Amino acid sequence: MNAHAPSPTVRTICPYCGVGCGVLVTPDGAGGAAVAGDPGHPANAGRLCVKGAALGETLATGGRLLHPTIHGVRSTWNRALDAVADGFRRTLETHGPEAVALYLSGQLLTEDYYVANKLMKGFLGSANVDTNSRLCMASSVAGHRRAFGSDTVPGCYEDLDEADLIVLVGSNAAWCHPVLFQRMEKARGRGARLVVVDPRRTVTAEGADLHLALAPGTDSVLFARLLVEIVERGALDRDFVARHTAGLDEALAAARAIAPDAASAAARCGLEGEALVAFLDWWIGTPRVVTCFSQGVNQSAQGTDKVNAILNAHLATGRIGRPGCGPFSLTGQPNAMGGREVGGLANQLAAHMGFSPEEVERVGRFWQAPRMARHEGRKAVAMFEAVERGEIRALWILSTNPAVSLPRADAMRAALKRLDFLAVSDISAHADGILDAATVVLPAAAWGEKDGTVTNSERRISRQRPFRPPPGEARPDWWQLAEVARRLGHGEAFAYAGPAAVFREHAALSAFENEGRRAFDIGGLAELTDEAYDRLEPVQWPLRRGEAEGRRRLFAEGGFTHADGRARFVAIAVPALAAMPSPDYPLLLNTGRVRDHWHTMTRTGLSPRLARHRGAPFLEVHPADAARFGLVDGGFAAVRSPHGEVQLKVVVTEGQRPGSLFAPIHWTDATAGRARVGALVHAITDPVSGQPDSKAVPVAVRPCAVAAQGYIVSRRRLSLPAWLGHARMAVAGGEAVTFASVRDPAALHALLSNWLGLEAAPLVRSDRRAGTHRSASLSGGRLDMLLATAPESDEAALDRAIALLGEERIDLATRRYLLAGRGPAGDRSAGPLVCACFGVHRAAIEAAVGDGASNVEAVGARLRAGTNCGSCRPEIRRLIEAMGIPAA
Template sequence: MSAPGGIRSTCPYCGVGCGVLLSEDKNGALSVRGDPDHPANFGRLCSKGSALGETLGLEHRLLAPKIDGQDSDWDTALDLVADRFSQSIRDHGPDSVAFYVSGQLLTEDYYVANKLMKGFIGSANIDTNSRLCMASSVAGHKRAFGSDTVPGTYEDLDEADLVVLVGSNLAWCHPVLYQRLLAARKSRGTKIVVVDPRRTASCDGADLHLALQPGSDVALFNHLLREIGARGAVDPDFLQHTNGFEAALEAAQLETLSPTGLSEEEVRAFCDMWIGTEKTVTIYSQGVNQSTSGSDKVNAILNCHLATGRIGRPGMGPLSVTGQPNAMGGREVGGLANMLACHLDLENPDHRQAVRDFWQAPQMPEVLGLKAVDMFRAVADGRIKALWVIHTNPAVSMPDSAAVRAAIEACPFTVVSDITEHSDTARLARVLLPASAWGEKDGTVTNSDRTISRQRAALPAPGAARPDWQILCEVGKRMGWHAAFDYESPVEIFREYAALSGLAGQFGRDFDISGLSGLEASAYDTLAPTRWPVIADRSGGRFFADGNFYHGDKKARLLPLRYRPPAARTGPKYPFRLNTGRLRDQWHTMTRTGLSPRLGAHMPEPFLDLHPNDAATLGITPADLVEVRSPNGSAILRARISDAVQPGQVFAPIHWTGETAPSGRIDDLVAAETDPVSGQPESKASVVAVQKMEAAWYGFAVSTRPMAPNADYWAQAPTRGGYRAEMAGYAPAPDWEEEARRLFDLPDAEAATILDPARGTARIALFDKGRLLAALFVDREPVAVVRDYLATLPDAAGTEVLTGRPPADVPDPGPVICSCFGIGINTIISAIETQHLMTVEAIGVALEAGTNCGSCRPELAAILASTHQREAAE
């Protein structure tokens, strides 16, 4: 649907579900702006959303089907996929095949994949990368409510008096929601509590930070439940709509605070705020879910809201925020191995029969499918012989990812549908199928507060790329089920899906959008953001204020819970607890955000945060490279010394891959331990050892084209003019000029060099008719050059580039702090000093920094404080 500002669509990143306006700019590129009329963001976008237009080039696109690395055509590729899957099913049964899909799929794509696998292949072996981020929330919801229902809405953030962020760095991972929270803080004085082992950007605006020990959330919320009981804060009327309160309270009274590592004063302050504030929202995310006790953590939070009746009313309730744009849509269509479409239960024979009859399906699985970790174990041991991976990169994103890579490589037949062949998973596939990308897709997604939004195409699909639903349908037809997959457009799929939800409604389930089942194509095209349910007598709203739940007795359940420590235990061999997470400006494995120079400039290489005391003990200084080892694998990362992590704990981001930094693949370190209820892996509590990398040489390089480093450590990122790379190795090259020509693939370029073999230094610049093409800087210590200046090259620079410093008349902006506007730290410090800026708001007025998504505001505040401290000392 076109609007005055362009085509209305939805951002493809996190579960906030921001609306965007897409239009062609004066240079013919796609311009992306926030949609001021979308209820999720009201025009705001984060740095990633703002940079979407920079990620749409064809340089990395898969443009034709490929078989065994060679270009093919659609008929040949689809026939091969259908034949091999059919053969495996004939020879070994339906459970010998599997789909591993993604929250990047649109709901219509997801629905077709689920229908094909469960209704026609007859296996429940379809799981999704959403298993890695929100499966524990699903399990917790179902245990407490009888359904996977998100009770509240984003409007609750506007009306709450207290918001508790548990295991959620909202400021970086859901920046638009965080700005909404800060606006409420400014307008109504909303208090903010952060519960997180690490001091994150979200702590900058918090009234209280509880730096609890990893995995101890159940102990904390059990203590809160005990205090709720002791202080008479229960809601006796609402408890009539629940079961299990006494047992839950009894279990909580057996708990101690010792696992949390928090002081009694800190916890008392938290309990005073939570119990004394009726309008309380508890937001939780991966720090809760990604745990071997993730489901229990969710239920410990839900217990407290149920006991006090603080659920389903304005400004109060639990809110799970999802990590992907359509994680919620995947849950709705049964994209998980233990679910049916429309929140129906796979293990319920009446539900199975109803779905089978609706689909006119030949068979339905009667047992749960394999969840993600078990699925790839089944690939490894040969139970799964044909695997189809769609829009995800499990070769680096799964725990124990080296073992997953080996499993995929050994699988007899692997298909990957994606927008690129340049991923660790795609490189292991027999067949590659080119799929449409964001900006080319047409369908719907559902965000974290149940709002269904349209994603609309603004660009034609390039080359032979096709929509995912169409690819899946073509395989279904070739496998013999032509009528079931004979869709002509996404609206037909949506109507069928909405009609199926009406059956769920008849079973008394929460998910029912049957009011949309009669949409004409024109109405689908213009569909405005719509929160489910959508039925004759109801549209949207909150759940559970009336005390009606989805267990058989219509009551909620409080669970008796006890703290369980993380699966891995620290000890002399592995003394550190590893926390993993996301960065402000990157997304998953960077197949999209990694194409944006602006986003890559903030943190261009993988790193490990170490507490200063631990760094001192290990003899590690800032900018050192460190070797990190776990029982599962190893990595090499850049050390950052920071008291944001506690002693004995380290933090590393998840985003780097074999394409961008092979030794930075952090999930190689993570054990494949899972929650026994949800199957979600414990990604934030592995154990590791850390030591300084004793490198013989360090290097930094810039180039107009991608490089091919031959180094034990390397990390490559895009720049405005090409690429930059950090490198290090245990053994230096015998001839650095020759190595530079190989690295840059410039065997005949003109060279300017400064070589000092005795000191182990080399500086080499390569030119074509005087134009700089590439430069390499090598030293026995981390190379001392002005990286952010060099990253602006190649330019009109000559041999002066070998100094590694900008000319006197060229300003050095320094490392980027504000990615939205590309503003570096030196520019910010200069403005503070010369314009006498005293507040973050003043920096925004002077430079625009921090005025878009606001994610850099904590860093701006820290720069402001340190600059003023330095001036005072002088």
């Protein structure tokens, strides 16, 4: 039998955002795989965004954790798991259950999450279990619970197809949820309107019918005014309000105090009055309206109030649970919702239950738990502040890196080293800031190796199936947790034969003593056999016992899960920024994502295709602020808050609101130097949800002097000096590093040559008049490493060096030009990668436009750019307009 024979195609789920796209994976038998969209999955019907389409490029195991370690020394699983159990046992005996904690991730499968919560909340007596979903979705959870009585998204993706008005609030969906954005664009093709509410003019906002570039923190002012207008214009659904809700009078009084008239609301939001009136007219006058909200709403000190302001408007008009209308939370992570279903947040128990005495007793009876937690635990930011104070002494981190993603990231990194015991379960050997602080490191299974379920933004449960074995000794997270539970004396309660057994118990708990009181109920799946679990098709909840399929929409006829069955209007507080600009910190920093990367790039950073769209961390600045602070486009800036400082490349853009800056969250010490934006973010949180405010952080900015820039291309991962400001990206054959320095090009080249072992390189060339210096080494006729320094960056030379690194052999003719930075006929930079799906760079699009391709469709017909996931279409449109061709 051929050891490398291709394997059968496996149906599984994309591991990125909460859209939950189905993918078809066909392994090649040699460690790689072809990845395509699953036409049979209802979430995406075969579509994939560029991140999903590039999953096959992220399967390399070179940077994986492969073996357990104790204090950095390779160990066996038995010894490592014993050490974890001993670390927690000692802490519990000495300091009690409040001194232990778990920190989880929306990347975990539901089965992993379930076992973690059962162990801590039922058997160790601590509710100190929280998740990085606290950083992205907690305000939506809190808003849903306040309004509906449960964390329930009432609609489904089909509502986007049927809506006549789609409002995106704090959502750059064209980049962050591209598959859903395609559905929105298709709806616009039949006449639906799109409104974007966002301080930034994102690529999503550029193509909208109306962009409301409101002042940071004023979303709830806008929706408070909408509630008032609904009532004053007679658009209130009096029957729905009377039969199914409570609290309108109080909520309306609060809204009137915040936004007594349209003029004052427009002034507070920093909007033109005509734009505000157009929004109010469209929203009120369009029965089928879906209001989608995401991180721009959630990541705020008033995030929960913002969510409830949106929900108030939909409750007032009865536009909920009906085709083409409703509020819709666009989830950030692939299993943020699945984690919430099993109590992944510190203020929840499993199956959407809380910490009332009745619910604690019910869950305890079901689990036969000896030591139930009786009250809420610490939420993420508070949890790590307790670590900082020494109140939490033992911690287990699974599938996330708080030393990068939490607010005050530098302080959190230092706090981890104060723990008596730290266990880390991860896949990456480059998870900076946590591995060096860990007592025990456990290698975890990754996407493609994990077996279980996830739940997407529309309450749809799907199977994530493995298509290859874990490398080395990596193991699933649920198994690691169950093995520690066994060592702590709870083996009978955690004797799961596999993930199907965990899922059956989870489903049974959802139906236990439910009787319709909790919206989350998947009792219809509680008796799945292992074979039926393997075959499980995507299904929405609720799916109660005896039902054949789940429900697409909820609450059109009431049925809310407050005790009286009524939804609650919520009187929101007067909105205000949590921290105001000051003379020392005069600007507000907004953080977020870019199109082709995901979180801290442990997966997307492995893809050469994804690396080239945004190859280095950057700072977006409005031209007025650039002039005010002496910043230039393409230069560098230091951004400082009371908690840290980073250095980023400057992008001057009219799309940035004056007084505000934007920086992406993705780069860590593993992928860049001095660019961890989490170090800047303050620890201010929403008082209800506990979610950090990372969209309006007061900062100062100043220009950084740069005397030299350059690049390195290398076949191996390089160790670089800490003083070098740099960014790494994966390329075919190895990696490319770009850098900038205050040192002059000659001195910098000498320092780096010595650091990299290139001081005796066989190929060296310097042009002192131009200030350029290059060194290269070859091995077996292939380029092994090339270092170049110069006064300015040279994109064309970098493009050529990357291409040469991918060559199997450098012939003699090419070798003559190896250090020239150009080919025989000279080179022009291809520019940034615009369409990553088909590898189309900016220069190719500009050439096509110059040759008569005058609109996005014509460019697509010629180059295929924009014809797959569509997330690059706004950028193509912008390039066409920049060349002086009017938008079609």
